[in-house]
Amino acid sequence: MAMDGGMPLADRLPAHGTIRSRKKTGLRRLLLHPVAKPLLFAACLLPFAWLVLALFTQQLGANPAEALQHATGIWALRFLCLALAVTPLRVRTGTPQLARFRRMLGLFVFFYACLHLLTYLWFDMWFAWADIAADIPQRPFILAGFATWLALLPLALTSTNKMIRRLGARRWKRLHRLVYAVAALALLHFFWMRSGKHNYAEVWFYAAIIGLLLLERVLRSYQRKRQARVGALR
Amino acid sequence: MAMNSSGKNGFVLPGEPVTPRHVHASRRDWLRWTAAAGTAALAGPFPALASEQTVTPPGELAPLASQPSQVAGAQARDALTAWEHVTQYNNFYEFGAGKTDPFDNAHALQTSPWEVKVEGLVNKPRTWALEDLLKLAPMEERIYRLRCVEGWSMVIPWIGYSLTALIKASQPQGSAKYVQFVTLADPETMPGVRSSRILDWPYTEGLRMDEALHPLTLLAFGLYGEVLPNQNGAPLRVVVPWKYGFKSAKSIVRIRFVEDQPATAWNKAAPREYGFYSNVNPDVPHPRWSQASERRIGEGGLFAKKRKTLPFNGYAEQVGQLYAGMDLRKNY
Numbered sequence: 001m002a003m004d005g006g007m008p009l010a011d012r013l014p015a016h017g018t019i020r021s022r023k024k025t026g027l028r029r030l031l032l033h034p035v036a037k038p039l040l041f042a043a044c045l046l047p048f049a050w051l052v053l054a055l056f057t058q059q060l061g062a063n064p065a066e067a068l069q070h071a072t073g074i075w076a077l078r079f080l081c082l083a084l085a086v087t088p089l090r091v092r093t094g095t096p097q098l099a100r101f102r103r104m105l106g107l108f109v110f111f112y113a114c115l116h117l118l119t120y121l122w123f124d125m126w127f128a129w130a131d132i133a134a135d136i137p138q139r140p141f142i143l144a145g146f147a148t149w150l151a152l153l154p155l156a157l158t159s160t161n162k163m164i165r166r167l168g169a170r171r172w173k174r175l176h177r178l179v180y181a182v183a184a185l186a187l188l189h190f191f192w193m194r195s196g197k198h199n200y201a202e203v204w205f206y207a208a209i210i211g212l213l214l215l216e217r218v219l220r221s222y223q224r225k226r227q228a229r230v231g232a233l234r
Numbered sequence: 235m236a237m238n239s240s241g242k243n244g245f246v247l248p249g250e251p252v253t254p255r256h257v258h259a260s261r262r263d264w265l266r267w268t269a270a271a272g273t274a275a276l277a278g279p280f281p282a283l284a285s286e287q288t289v290t291p292p293g294e295l296a297p298l299a300s301q302p303s304q305v306a307g308a309q310a311r312d313a314l315t316a317w318e319h320v321t322q323y324n325n326f327y328e329f330g331a332g333k334t335d336p337f338d339n340a341h342a343l344q345t346s347p348w349e350v351k352v353e354g355l356v357n358k359p360r361t362w363a364l365e366d367l368l369k370l371a372p373m374e375e376r377i378y379r380l381r382c383v384e385g386w387s388m389v390i391p392w393i394g395y396s397l398t399a400l401i402k403a404s405q406p407q408g409s410a411k412y413v414q415f416v417t418l419a420d421p422e423t424m425p426g427v428r429s430s431r432i433l434d435w436p437y438t439e440g441l442r443m444d445e446a447l448h449p450l451t452l453l454a455f456g457l458y459g460e461v462l463p464n465q466n467g468a469p470l471r472v473v474v475p476w477k478y479g480f481k482s483a484k485s486i487v488r489i490r491f492v493e494d495q496p497a498t499a500w501n502k503a504a505p506r507e508y509g510f511y512s513n514v515n516p517d518v519p520h521p522r523w524s525q526a527s528e529r530r531i532g533e534g535g536l537f538a539k540k541r542k543t544l545p546f547n548g549y550a551e552q553v554g555q556l557y558a559g560m561d562l563r564k565n566y
Contacts, residue, residue, distance in 0.1 A: 055536065061334065062323035063386060064536045065529065123529075126539055131526075139521055196522040198432045198503055199331045 031097035040101055044108045047075045048115070065123035072119055073145075074202075076112035077186055081209050083109055084183065088216040103159055106179070110156040117149050141192030148185040151178050183210050287377065289391045291459030292317045298456035300393045303374035305449045307475075307552040310377045312530075315388035319532045321463045325382065326484060327432055328417075328424040329465065335426070336465035342423040343485070345469040354491035355410035358403065364469050368455060370403060371395035375459075376452055376473075381514045381547045383478040385523040385540075388531050392473055393456035396449045406443070406491045413446040414496035415439045415472060416488035433499045439483040440496035440510070441474065444556055450475055450549060476549040478512045509566040513557070514547035518566045 030036060051071055054060050060067040083105035090098040120142070125132045136142050155176055157163070164172050187210060191203050291297055303309065326336035329343075348364040373393050381387045401413070419436035421428045427435050445451060452473040455462060462468035467484025474481050480500050490496070500508035507521055516526045527540040546553055557565075 062319035062531045063333070063529065066386075068536075123536065124524075124540075135524055138519060139524070141522060193522065196504070196507060196520075197327075197331065199430075201430075 028095060028097050031095070031100075037100065037104065040104060044079070044104065044111075047071070047112075065119065069116065069119040069123065072112050072116040073190075076109055076116055077190065077206055079105055079109040079112055080179075080183060080186060081206065081213070084179070084210065084213045088213055088220075091220065092216075107156060107159060109182075110152050113149050113152055117146070120145075141189055141195075144185055144189040144192060148182055148189055151182045151185060155179060155182070180214065183214070287311075287314060287391070289314070289375065289459050295460040295463060297459060298373060298393050298461050300373035300375040300456070300459075303376040305374070305376065305396065307450055307549055308374070308376040308378070310379050310389055310548075312377075312379060312389040313533075314377070314391060315530075316532050317458050320388060320390055320457065321465060323531060324465050325384075325479065326426075326465055326467070327430065328419065328426045328435070328437065328485075330426050331430065331432060339425055340464035340468075343418075343420075343464040343468065344423065345464065345485075348469050348487075350470065350486060351488045352400070352404045352491075353488065354414075355407045355493065356491050357405035357407060360404070367400070367453075367470065371399035373455070378450075378452070378473060378475040379547055380473075380475065380479055380482075381528060381543065383480060383508070383512070383520060383523065383525075385525070385528050386531055387528045387541070387547075390457055391459070392452055392454045393459070394452045394454035394470075394473070397451045397453045397472060398447050398449060400453060400489070401447060404489075404491070409493050410491035411443055412492050412494065412496055413441050413443060414488075414490040414492055415441075415483035415486050416490065417483050418485040418487050433503055436487075437483065437499045438496065439472075439481055439498050441472075441481075442495075442556075445474070445553075448553060448556065450552055476513055476546040476553045478508075478514060480508070481512050511557075511562075511565050513545075513562065513566075514543060515545060515562055515566065516543040517545075518563055 051060075051068060055064060055068070058064075083102060086098055086102040086105060090096055121127055121132065125135065136146050155178055158167060158172060158175060167175065187203065187207050190206065191200070194200055194203050322337045323333050324336040325333070326340065329336040329339040346364070350362045350364070350367060351359075352362060353359045372395065374395055375391055375393050377389060377391050379387055379389050397413075415438065417437045417439075418424070419427045426432070441451065452475075453470060454467075454473045455470050457463070457466060462471065467482075467486075470486055471484040472482050472486065481498075495510060498508075498510060501510055514525075519525055525543055528543045529540050530538070544550070
């Protein structure tokens with residue numbers, strides 16, 4: 001990405017919303033450091049590493065398959081929250097350097113979502129494709145989960161620079177708005193899964209986070225439009 | 235017994251050591267589990283003897299003496315689920331909705347003194363002290379399969395006697411058609427009762443009179459040779475092995491004989507998902523969990539294939555006639 005250079009990006013990039021600080025603080029320099037990305041990559045792999053370790057040391061309890069299924073699902077949702085938080089944080093704190101981490105976080109959503117799907121295909125269904133085909137439409141929460149994964153797929157496939165160029169920025173951006181559908185479907189999947197036992201506390205927690213992150217976008221877009229109108233009148 | 239030793243659907247011969255076939259299960263863990271389950275490695279070469287599995291009490295709680303039950307179907311030949319799993323993987327929402335919450339929180343439960351009020355349409359209503367109930371009939375050890383509605387199962391050596399004994403002692407009147415169980419709901423000691431609105435506390439369950447009178451319906455006071463651990467429903471519970479686990483009410487404080495079908499906790503919460511009967515039935519799917527198969531806890535670890543779920547959890551021979559002529563798809 002072009003942002004990797006040491007240029008004072010805040011001066012170069014027009015960021016939407018209020019920019020509170022344009023100073024290049026120590027934190028911002030750290031964000032641009034060459035090891036920042038590898039470090040984040042390693043950190044994103046920690047939940048996976050922990051699960052593998054816990055599996056091999058028998059720490060996943062009486063039902064390891066279920067524990068893996070729950071953990072991979074919840075981590076996919078957590079990374080989705082993180083990925084959706086990048087832009088609001090970038091704009092509201094005036095830290096354009098954050099943008100360089102968004103793609104990686106998004107790809108980790110896909111990574112954990114794939115593992116989550118795999119736990120279902122493997123430990124629940126043993127790759128019995130006929131049973132799977134019958135099971136998915138029969139149980140709405142699984143259908144919602146599968147739809148979430150399907151919606152993530154084109155986002156992951158078009159995440160390379162090459163694909164961005166081929167699609168063109170405008171079309172790529174439009175396609176990647178699909179992430180909002182991903183968020184809604186993921187929450188629906190979680191809600192339906194928990195509705196069997198009326199156990200919604202965690203669902204509301206993540207719904208609140210995602211709701212706030214989406215609300216921020218709506219407000220920002222409204223502000224932007226108003227600013228544009230005011231600008232046009234001048 | 236609906237036992238299938240072909241291995242095709244994951245059933246193993248009784249007593250066959252649950253040797254891990256994959257690298258992830260270390261030999262030490264196997265030894266620990268097998269020792270805990272106390273079983274079957276010894277009986278391995280003698281499947282005929284496996285119905286008399288040796289149950290080794292873990293030495294954690296007060297011992298509870300018993301004789302092997304003679305009731306038909308009460309000696310499942312499946313390998314026992316390790317005591318650790320039986321006591322650390324529970325659904326007991328009064329202590330929290332997580333599987334290990336009951337293990338973590340149930341120590342607060344006060345099981346002594348304990349009284350059970352038997353009331354309703356009976357000639358001999360009575361408030362029983364636990365001590366008297368313990369002496370009402372000889373204690374039997376019964377090895378039952380337990381199938382949870384969530385698609386997992388265990389094999390547990392319970393101790394208790396047929397609920398029939400208590401029903402006979404209470405002399406139900408002719409109008410008594412159902413038995414309702416009311417369980418403890420104490421906000422002081424039960425964090426789930428305090429904080430969650432998942433269910434309408436207290437948890438209640440019910441059985442039709444003929445189901446309650448079936449010899450397999452167990453009034454249980456212990457497991458694995460000892461009194462019940464709190465998280466498993468101490469000091470007394472029912473165990474109805476042919477129904478999904480939630481039908482087997484834990485920590486009972488009241489038993490009521492009634493004329494009309496009583497409301498039951500999960501049925502009130504989600505009537506479309508949890509019926510009054512809730513007999514284990516692979517042909518009636520649940521919106522969340524396929525009921526066609528089940529994961530036997532502790533069996534072969536992560537890479538063990540699931541087992542096919544049997545009608546009435548494999549007790550069709552004993553209880554099938556209770557439902558003759560009923561549409562089990564409608565009366566799920």
